[in-house]
Amino acid sequence: MAEVNVLNKSSLTMALSPLLFASLLISCCYGQVPLVMWASEGNALPSQDRPTVGQMMSVDQVKTSLTSALATAPHTVLLFLQDKLSMEDFTVYGGAFGDKEAGAFPNLQACLKVASSPLVLPSLARGVTAEVPALLQETLGTSPLYTDLSSLDQQSLDSGPALLVIGLPYSSGPQTKKVLHQNDEMIGKVLQIMKTKKVPYTAIYTGLQPSRVIEDSSVMIEPLVSRHLLQTPAPGVKPPVMFNNTDGPCILLWTDTLRVGYRPNINSPFNTTDLAPLAFTLAGSSCSENSSVLVLNYNNVLSFTSLTVTFVLTKRLFPVSARNWTIVEQVRLSYDGGQTAIFNSSRGIYSPAEYSFHCQTVSSNTTHDPLLVPFNVTVSDMWSMEFTDFQIQGFNVTATGDFSYASDCAGFFTPGIWMGLLTTLLMVYILTYGLHMIMQLRTMDRFQDPKGPSLSVPLSE
Structure with missing residues (x-):
């Protein structure tokens, strides 16, 4: 249910002008995201029909x-994925075409000017763009590679299709134009x-x-869904x-941070780095009915030419529970020289086989009740690992690529719950003791009237 605008080269000279985008805003408000796609010079995207406006x-x-579009376009795809993007950003900060001083998108404007029949989709419904990486992965038949400038410069892109994802930030307020200009420079x-x-290459720029979201009571509001961790990735989540x-x-x-640390000897501090934003490949990964191996291959990390992080998962039947369970057996770190921690x-x-496993912190740090314990102590003592907001699923993954319901590592009786229970019990005890004391009070059954005659007691001689 969206509008597709396929602009020819003559109309493309004004693709980022405020006048054009003002006309497109009629069909791109109410929380919608644009998508701009073009091919490198010398390549063209096929023309597509324009559906109904609005x-x-x-x-x-x-x-x-x-x-x-990818049927004839190059299969080396550059996906510029910005945290937030609306057509209003082009309208407000785009400037007149060719005015590099006024606009925040001079490089994007230059690319669209020389590109042949680029594709502009101004009206993607909110949440659809979160599915774009998965759609491209399915079309190209290759996993996305999250990269940056330094990693891209070292990548070999001569063979086979490639999906390179470059994340771009966004900032609202007075810094918006500056951030958009920096993204355009990137x-x-x-x-x-x-x-x-x-x-x-084929380049795609979207958010x-x-x-910017415009509220409208006439627009159908999507039904609310309960929070199931990353069962369905929310818009804005990588x-x-x-x-x-x-x-x-x-x-x-999925993990927010994937931090590893290395020290050459046990007396020196760990030199740590976060692998989550770095580029990697999945070469060596495999999955079968009862075992899954996920391999993340990195280059030039922590002074090593190559570093591999391997997650080994198995599926086992436990007779007591009469169900299959997924167990993360090992996490391996392989580095230069063939050594493995x-x-x-x-x-x-672990989690039921049909569920995913989630834990806020998975660490080898012995001071935090670690979930990861070194196997080969001599080598593993030189390494530390810590994952935050960690979620993994190795079996029964749906065709849509969404996580199943998550089994969390946190127990039911967390420290906060224990503190609340003990405090409640203490207050109930104090209240009960107070009521008991009040119920034990007794009034006097005889009183002396101070205004009446005093009692006289005769004394016998």
Whole structure:
């Protein structure tokens, strides 16, 4: 349910002008996100029919448009994924076409000017763009690679399709134009690297959620859903790492931070780094009916040429519960020289096989009741691991690539719950004791009247 605008080259010279976007705003308000797609110079996107004005684009329509566009376009795809983006950002901060001083998008304007038949989708419904990485992955048949400038410069992109995701920030308020201009400069640098490598590409610029939302009671409000962790990734949340086999997605991983630390000897402090935002590949990953292995391959990390993080999951039947359970058996760190640090799961890294596993903190730090315990102490003592907001699923992954209901590692009786229970019990005890004391009070059954005659007691002689 969306509008697709396929602009020809003559009309594209004004693609980012305020006048054009003002006309498009009629169909792109109420929390919708635009998507701009173009191919490198010398390549063209196929033309597509323009649907009825005022419609919003659904996931199926976006998939159809992307599949049609990539039928002839280069299969090295650059996905510039901004935290927030609305058509109003182009209207307010775009400036007149060619006015590089006034506009925040000079590089984007230049690319669209020389591109042949770019694709502009101004009316993607809110939440649809969160599915774009998964749609591109399905179309290209390759997993997304989250990268940055330094990593991209070292990537070899000569063989096979590639899906490179470059995250861009967004800031509301007076800093908006500056941030958008910095993002545009990032786009220009990435495209310059691709030009230097002489690799044809297809570029997509969109946002995870709208930066501006206009309320309208006539617009149907989506029904509220209960919170199931990352069962369905919310708009604005980065997509999980997904490994596919011939039958579709089979392993999912999501973590806010994936921090590893290394020290050459036991007396020196750990040198730590967060692997979550770095580029990686999934070479070596596999999944079967009863075992799954997810391999994250990194280059030039912590002074090592290569570093591999491997998650080993198994599915077992426990007769007591009469059901299958997923267990994270090991987490391995392989680095230069063929050495491997192995961490076994001490307790709690398990969930029913049809569920995913979630834990706020998974760590090897012995001061925080670790879930990861070193196996080969000599090597593992040189490494530390800590994952925050960690979620993984190695079996029964749906075709849509969404997490199943999450089994959390936190027990029911958390310290906060214990404190609340003890405080409640103490207050009940005090109240009960007070009521008991009040009920034991007794009034006097005889009183002396101070205004009446005093009692006289005769004394016998």
